[in-house]
Amino acid sequence: MPAVNRRSVLAAGATGAAWGALPYRSARAQAANTVKIGVLNDQSGLYRDVNGPGSVACVRQAIADLGLAARGINVDVVVGDHQNRPDVGVNISRQWIDRDGVDMIIDVPTSSVALAVNTVVREKNKVFINSSGATSDLTGSACSPNTVHWTYDTYMLAKSTGGAMVRAGGDTWFFITADYAFGHALERDTGNFVRAAGGRVLGAVRTPFPGTTDFSSFLVQAQASRAKVIGLANAGGDTINSIKQAAEFGVTRRGVKLAALLMFISDVHSLGLQTAQGLVCTETFYWDLNEGTRAFTARVLPNMPQGLRPGMAQAGCYSGTMHYLKAVMEMGVPAAKADGTATVTRMKAMPTQDDAFGAGSIRVDGRRLCPAYLLEVKTPAESRGPWDYYKLLQTTAADEAFRPLAEGGCSLVRS
Amino acid sequence: MLDFIENLLGIPAPLLFGQLLLGLINGAFYAMLSLGLAVIFGLLNIINFTHGAQFMMGAFVAWMLLAWGGLGYWWALLIAPLIVGATGVVIERLMISRLYKLDHLYGLLLTFGIGLMIEGVFRNEFGSSGLPYRIPAELSGAWDLGFMFMPVYRGWVVVFSLVICLATWIVIEKTRLGAYLRAATENAALVQAFGVNVPRMITLTYGAGVALAALAGVLAAPIYSVNPQMGTNLIIVVFAVVVIGGMGSILGSVITGFGLGIIEGLTKVFWPEASATVIFVIMAIVLLARPAGLFGRA
Numbered sequence: 001m002p003a004v005n006r007r008s009v010l011a012a013g014a015t016g017a018a019w020g021a022l023p024y025r026s027a028r029a030q031a032a033n034t035v036k037i038g039v040l041n042d043q044s045g046l047y048r049d050v051n052g053p054g055s056v057a058c059v060r061q062a063i064a065d066l067g068l069a070a071r072g073i074n075v076d077v078v079v080g081d082h083q084n085r086p087d088v089g090v091n092i093s094r095q096w097i098d099r100d101g102v103d104m105i106i107d108v109p110t111s112s113v114a115l116a117v118n119t120v121v122r123e124k125n126k127v128f129i130n131s132s133g134a135t136s137d138l139t140g141s142a143c144s145p146n147t148v149h150w151t152y153d154t155y156m157l158a159k160s161t162g163g164a165m166v167r168a169g170g171d172t173w174f175f176i177t178a179d180y181a182f183g184h185a186l187e188r189d190t191g192n193f194v195r196a197a198g199g200r201v202l203g204a205v206r207t208p209f210p211g212t213t214d215f216s217s218f219l220v221q222a223q224a225s226r227a228k229v230i231g232l233a234n235a236g237g238d239t240i241n242s243i244k245q246a247a248e249f250g251v252t253r254r255g256v257k258l259a260a261l262l263m264f265i266s267d268v269h270s271l272g273l274q275t276a277q278g279l280v281c282t283e284t285f286y287w288d289l290n291e292g293t294r295a296f297t298a299r300v301l302p303n304m305p306q307g308l309r310p311g312m313a314q315a316g317c318y319s320g321t322m323h324y325l326k327a328v329m330e331m332g333v334p335a336a337k338a339d340g341t342a343t344v345t346r347m348k349a350m351p352t353q354d355d356a357f358g359a360g361s362i363r364v365d366g367r368r369l370c371p372a373y374l375l376e377v378k379t380p381a382e383s384r385g386p387w388d389y390y391k392l393l394q395t396t397a398a399d400e401a402f403r404p405l406a407e408g409g410c411s412l413v414r415s
Numbered sequence: 416m417l418d419f420i421e422n423l424l425g426i427p428a429p430l431l432f433g434q435l436l437l438g439l440i441n442g443a444f445y446a447m448l449s450l451g452l453a454v455i456f457g458l459l460n461i462i463n464f465t466h467g468a469q470f471m472m473g474a475f476v477a478w479m480l481l482a483w484g485g486l487g488y489w490w491a492l493l494i495a496p497l498i499v500g501a502t503g504v505v506i507e508r509l510m511i512s513r514l515y516k517l518d519h520l521y522g523l524l525l526t527f528g529i530g531l532m533i534e535g536v537f538r539n540e541f542g543s544s545g546l547p548y549r550i551p552a553e554l555s556g557a558w559d560l561g562f563m564f565m566p567v568y569r570g571w572v573v574v575f576s577l578v579i580c581l582a583t584w585i586v587i588e589k590t591r592l593g594a595y596l597r598a599a600t601e602n603a604a605l606v607q608a609f610g611v612n613v614p615r616m617i618t619l620t621y622g623a624g625v626a627l628a629a630l631a632g633v634l635a636a637p638i639y640s641v642n643p644q645m646g647t648n649l650i651i652v653v654f655a656v657v658v659i660g661g662m663g664s665i666l667g668s669v670i671t672g673f674g675l676g677i678i679e680g681l682t683k684v685f686w687p688e689a690s691a692t693v694i695f696v697i698m699a700i701v702l703l704a705r706p707a708g709l710f711g712r713a
Contacts, residue, residue, distance in 0.1 A: 048543035048544075052543065207690075208690060212690075212691065213645065217437045237543065244638070270640065274547075
């Protein structure tokens with residue numbers, strides 16, 4: 001009896017092992033055909049509405065629009081909150097790549113975090129598509145063969161918004177700058193345009209980031225400088241508080257102009273048109289721009305948090321994911337997973353095309369080129385419906401909107 | 416005199432006065448918030464880390480009253496503290512009251528957790544960029560003081576919070592109710608023996624401290640972005656204020672609140688990058704020299 005017992009136990013064990021091995025094998029087969037995308041951004045802080053869950057919805061929309069399941073390609077999406085801290089961003093990136101098998105990291109607002117993640121992805125030979133980060137160094141001194149900078153950058157903002165302010169007579173500037181990589185880059189790039197146009201930068205004040213809520217002191221310093229333009233080299237909640245308090249302190253009533261160097265549609269929504277009207281800003285995407293943008297917005301809107309209309313950073317996640325997956329389809333999943341540099345090289349060789357941005361291209365330094373739109377916030381009387389916030393002042397063509405290739409100092413350009 | 420100041424400090428005197436005034440305004444918020452914390456700590460021995468979330472709730476309730484109920488700023492000033500105070504009473508009854516016998520640390524952890532949860536719920540519901548709330552018509556506009564442009568609303572904030580601070584101090588130090596409260600902190604059993612319902616008094620005290628935070632939130636709504644993280648940014652500074660003033664010292668927290676607001680304002684002129692840290696440097700120095708705080712009893 002004991003022998004029978006032992007045999008049946010062994011048999012049961014063997015059967016169990018065989019059954020256990022089956023799903024394991026198919027999981028392996030599946031993994032070979034699965035691409036893993038990590039959306040890394042601010043899920044809980046002052047930039048959440050600019051990217052956050054909205055970016056995740058846009059990434060998923062791109063996957064749905066491509067109909068990849070029918071082609072036998074699986075795409076997994078994981079989400080991480082970097083809390084605007086470089087150390088947290090680096091930890092999550094390493095864990096994702098080393099342990100979870102993430103192939104591509106997308107979004108990454110907060111330039112200091114973006115630069116840190118840029119280094120990690122290059123070291124691990126994966127793919128980094130930056131949509132929400134701003135610093136133009138990502139395609140300049142810090143450029144990488146594994147990185148595409150997708151949606152906008154500080155140079156393009158400086159040229160479009162800064163250039164327009166100078167042309168309108170704003171030739172003396174004072175900057176209120178968020179004290180980290182992004183603010184410094186935006187102040188530097190804008191200052192260069194102001195000086196090149198014959199204007200002067202009278203001063204700047206660096207505000208602690210994150211954690212500054214009261215900007216009145218800095219606004220009063222800016223007023224005291226007698227500059228004609230106060231350049232806000234900050235973003236998200238900082239920009240909202242700056243503009244709100246500038247209105248309170250009557251800054252603009254004395255003829256001083258505010259330059260919101262980086263403003264998103266969610267910021268305008270938060271401020272309300274009464275406060276935001278007349279402000280000029282630059283975006284590469286506006287939901288109500290054309291048929292394509294409206295169609296994309298209609299598709300993604302049911303999944304956007306709090307009914308937010310997608311802004312340019314989020315739409316960039318849609319566009320970037322779509323282009324990456326097109327390259328993966330061309331290369332085949334195993335080849336794309338094996339070599340991030342090769343994938344990015346393939347992405348650069350293909351023109352970009354989607355509903356949100358229309359046609360575009362990626363330059364050798366990793367800069368995605370698309371038109372830049374100079375927009376003015378409507379008055380409450382001009383706005384005809386919910387989220388009808390912008391009127392288009394001027395379009396800068398894709399090949400003129402960004403920094404010329406030779407001026408960035410990117411090592412990929414020389415080689 | 417003005418020339419002397421300018422020569423001494425190297426900045427224009429008008430700018431200096433402007434910054435002193437702005438510092439005073441921020442100090443008013445610090446004072447109001449640290450006052451609530453001091454009241455709660457002084458009488459309950461609980462370090463209320465939910466305070467920032469309750470400040471934020473005050474601002475949000477003001478927004479809800481306007482957007483959903485059509486009730487403006489003045490009603491919000493009255494109703495929002497009552498509503499948020501009532502939620503405080505519920506939290507105290509259901510959870511905090513179970514921890515009085517334990518170490519301070521447990522109360523701190525509990526209130527910290529509750530704060531995170533409240534913030535998370537609001538973030539899920541309203542996003543992060545905040546909601547618009549306008550300055551009431553009666554308080555909009557500004558005075559030209561010569562050296563700076565002073566919004567009427569900011570003046571109102573300073574005056575109103577001074578009145579509230581004074582009123583709270585009078586209630587606790589000069590009235591019969593305050594005497595009961597202070598006695599209960601010294602020896603709860605004895606006070607109870609005289610027929611005073613001590614547990615109820617403690618619950619209401621917590622509610623009142625929370626209401627003070629909410630009141631500050633309503634005051635802040637028109638000038639700061641009404642967003643779920645507005646309390647987090649402020650509350651760490653406010654804790655430093657309470658520690659510097661002396662835990663539980665009401666007068667200390669008020670004076671320190673205004674004082675540190677001014678010091679921070681000046682730092683924003685001379686070394687803006689350090690303005691977020693200056694208060695913590697002062698805290699470290701005070702803790703080294705006087706561990707009980709400037710006004711605390713050792």
